[in-house]
Amino acid sequence: MTEAPLRLTELSHGGGCGCKIAPAVLTEMLSHMPAAQPFANLLVGTETADDAAVWRLNDEQALIATTDFFMPIVDDPYDFGRIAATNALSDVYAMGGTPIMALAIVGMPVNKLPLAAIGRILEGGAAVCANAGIPVAGGHSIDSPEPIYGLVALGIAHPDVIKRNRDAREGDVLVLGKPLGVGILGSAMKKGVLDADGYAQMIATTTRLNKVGPALAKLPDVHALTDVTGFGLLGHLLEVCRGAGLGATVEASALPVMPAAIPFAQQGIGPGAIARNLASCGDDVQFADGVEEWQRSVLADAQTSGGLLVACSPDTVDTVLATFRNGGFSDAAVIGRMHAGAAKVQVEK
Structure with missing residues (x-):
């Protein structure tokens, strides 16, 4: 009898950005951090929930630094590598920067996972970096009980075009660049009910680099940028609201959603991160009558390598x-x- 091939997702307890620690738990953890020391050249640090740290090198250049890694969201090693690398580089684009170099973060159960599969993960990540025009210039690897892959990503931008998520203004319009539903499709895949078309939709969005970030950041009336990942659209929009001291209204009917994800959301299929994200939002998110349960799930769905969220005039x-x-x-x-008011999100039908 032929042994069934090993599935990457069977080796981990979570996958993709759904692995992220819930926002409320993370906030409690970070509350014990000592107060940051002032550094004149640190343009963006831990004082806000921004996507990356930014250090001014000189009057013309700022260095953007970030790291992102997670456990498999798909079973194909090459696709896993591509998704993880695309997701990591997104944080540089979300700050308005252009990536210049990456370092690989690799943790693999070398006694369980074939070396050829590990190699394919690394190849997938390297392929995405090549598409971004940067090298994987090094990294670090460990033997770990679950497969983990990601990147340290470094980028460059002019200090004047760095976009923080706290700089949204009253009256700004919110634009989302990619469709939602990644976590829902990943859950359907794990259950064995996702067809080839649904998988293709998921791979197409999670491996598309957010290269438009620098062009968006240079537009004078784009005020804030972030990317939507593990906290879901609601969680990341709340970070924008809290940073800016403003409220936001979202139209549920206007949300771009991958077509394959809608029937699964309506059936209640999705990652456990949906419930965690909704719980973390608490009373800071209000749903109007008529917003359906599946739409609430999509709004809180943990996105992996999600789209850029723009606040502009x-x-x-x-x-x-x-x-x-x-x-x-x-x-x-x-x-x-965005509108004046408490830092809350109102979801309209």
Whole structure:
């Protein structure tokens, strides 16, 4: 009898950005951190929930530094490597920067996973970095009980175009660059109910680099940028609200969602991170009558390598949408706006 091939997702208790520690738990953990010392050249540090740290090198250049890694969200080693690398580089793009170099983070159960499979993971990550025009210049590896892969990503931007998630303004329009539903499709795959078309939708969005970040950041009326990952759209939008001291309204009917994810969401299929994310949001998210349960799940779904979320003035919305679409993001859509008020999110039908 032929032994069934080993599935990557069977080797880990979680997958993709769904592995992230819940926002409320993370906040409690970080509350014990000592107060940061002032550094004149540290433009972005831990004082806000931004996507990366930023250090001013000189009047023309700022260094962007971030790291991201997780356990497999898919079983194909090459695809896992590509998704993890795309996700890690996204944080540089979300700050308005251009990646310049990456270091690999590798933790593998070498006694369980064939070396050829590990090699394919690394190849997938290297392929994405090549697409981004950067080298994988080194890294670190350990023997670990679960497979882990990701990158340290370094980038460069002009200090004046760095985009923080706290700089959204009252009246700004919210634009989302990629469709939602990654975690839901990943859960369907683990249950064995995801077909080839659904898998293709998931891979297409999770391996598309958010290269439009620098072009968006240079638009004078783009005020804030972040990317939507493990905390779901609601969690990351709340970070924008709290940073800016503003409220936000989201139109559930306007959300771009991968078509394959909708029936699974309606059946209640999704990662455990959905419930954790909703619990972490608590009373800071209010749902209007008529917002369906599956839409709530999509809003809180843990995205892996998700889209850029842009806060921009109403006059520049068409330019932002054109920038997304010229970059290959045909699903980019206006989903809501920022307004005066408490740092909460109101979800309308």
